[in-house]
Amino acid sequence: MVRQLIHDRWKVVILDNLSTGNRRLAQGCELVEGNLGDCHLLENLFTEHSIAAVMHFAAFSQVGASVVNPLQYYQNNLAETVTLLDTMVRHEVLYFIFSSTAAVYGEPEFTPITEVHPCQPTSPYGNTKMAVERMLADCAAAYGLKYAALRYFNAAGADDSAQIGEMHDPETHLIPIVLKVALGQIRNIQVFGTDYPTKDGTCIRDYVHVNDLAQAHLLALQALFDGASSAVYNLGSSNGYTVKEVIQKTEQVTGRKIPVVEAPRGREIPLY
Template sequence: MKQYNVLVVGGAGYIGSHMVKFLLDGGSGVVTLDDLSKGHRDLVCGGKFYEGSMDDQALLDKIFSENMINAVMHFAAYSLVGESVIDPLKYYKNNLYGTLELIRGMIRNGVKNFIFSSTAAVYGEPVETPITEEHPPRPTNPYGATKIAVERMLRDCDTAYGFKYVSLRYFNAAGADESGKIGERHEPESHLIPLILKAALGERENISIFGTDYPTPDGTCIRDYIHVNDLARAHSLALEALFAGQPSAVYNLGNSKGYSVREVIDVAGKITGLPIPVVESERRPGDPAVLIAGSDKIKQDLGWKPQREDLETMISTAWEWHKQGKY
């Protein structure tokens, strides 16, 4: 990995903190900006840290003037789908306006290399599986709508200002760094694997399966999971591509295969050796039966491929983190 000076916005969160560690381990200089509304200061493994908002222009000018930043990675979006439906303006203010202000500060300070954390939620209900980047964006919630709006803004900034970017559309991030020093910590927690592990630890009464009558082999939803460190490596390769002069691009990030809810629960039970109480519930509105990424484009363009694609590795690394009780 080549060495850069990178500002990681949202670097105290789950994926951002793994990105900070990945960059530091590779010898890059890292500056983290996080308002700690969702992130956790103790997850930032090193580098310089600034507490504040990405829409604070004075703070951005201070960061860029004090550090020789040549690229920015953005992980500071709000990401709860249900909350975005209940309070859409919160999401438009942070995810869209906040990103606009961040980009404005970058351009003013002559920094024009940007890696954006996007989402598979831009696609909405899939019309084909696996989902490729050519799938029409039809978000079904404000969270996904803010992400595709940012992507369109990025495209226009490229045309107008020569602002170069790579947008990475994640499917389901999972796992934790193998060191056990950092992992997934959300408040409240909404992701399947940590919820299952909390049930195994007795911190939840059970885990709910929402729908058992989907047209899948075991009747439960199938999702594409990707290890968080495979995500981090993809960001690093995307940054290298920008510095090598490659054009702005949009890529899916997933394993291109899926696991059902029951499979995830079963594997977690084997890894933990603990009982995991399950409650079967009705389907949730808007949950597609199958969501699987088509990630051929990033494999072909950047040479990326997942190195921790088996479910056992994802869950076992998450378990090493969760059983320490640091979350």
């Protein structure tokens, strides 16, 4: 996102506590290390900089971890966003792009899932994102906040430069794990569940490339600047692929055999 903003000649200030970030990747902009919940830090940032808009990517995002430690998720994802929005409103910064999630929908009642699908999250992670979306709507009504909430499906991929990409520790995302197997860094890929009602029994995900996500943020921001109303948008490719299809495509592209170990459902940590 920062690279695309800089390419479009925006001046960017990053606020990141680096709990999952990497300092060396913040190039071409100012990096401020700290938390969104630090009201004094935020006050200084909004006083020192002429900020036009805020993009929020600062949530914890592992569904399984949110079930184990929900208070950590409510503190980081919700409470600290309250502090951010309070500072924005006081400084009259009223454009906000929110990285939301398809997890707000819960179990699908129909597919493809559209923005009018009922929102019934099934995890603390999804609940925190839904709570922020509701807060944004209330702030829009009360303070004139203009926002776009972008509900991702499964973010994936790396920049074409090959200089930045997925860097999780531990790695839990399917595509990087499959590629690590192809590279010989991991012995096999575990497939959790082969009894789904799909063409090959494995679950289906809609993968959307990170650069497409960044472009969507730019489009949403420009739309708000041009006078568009606040809105919620799904971000996906509209095409689903099973786990086995991802593995087979990786074998085809890399020319390497990907050993598979089948395991029961329920042991995986689903991510959005």
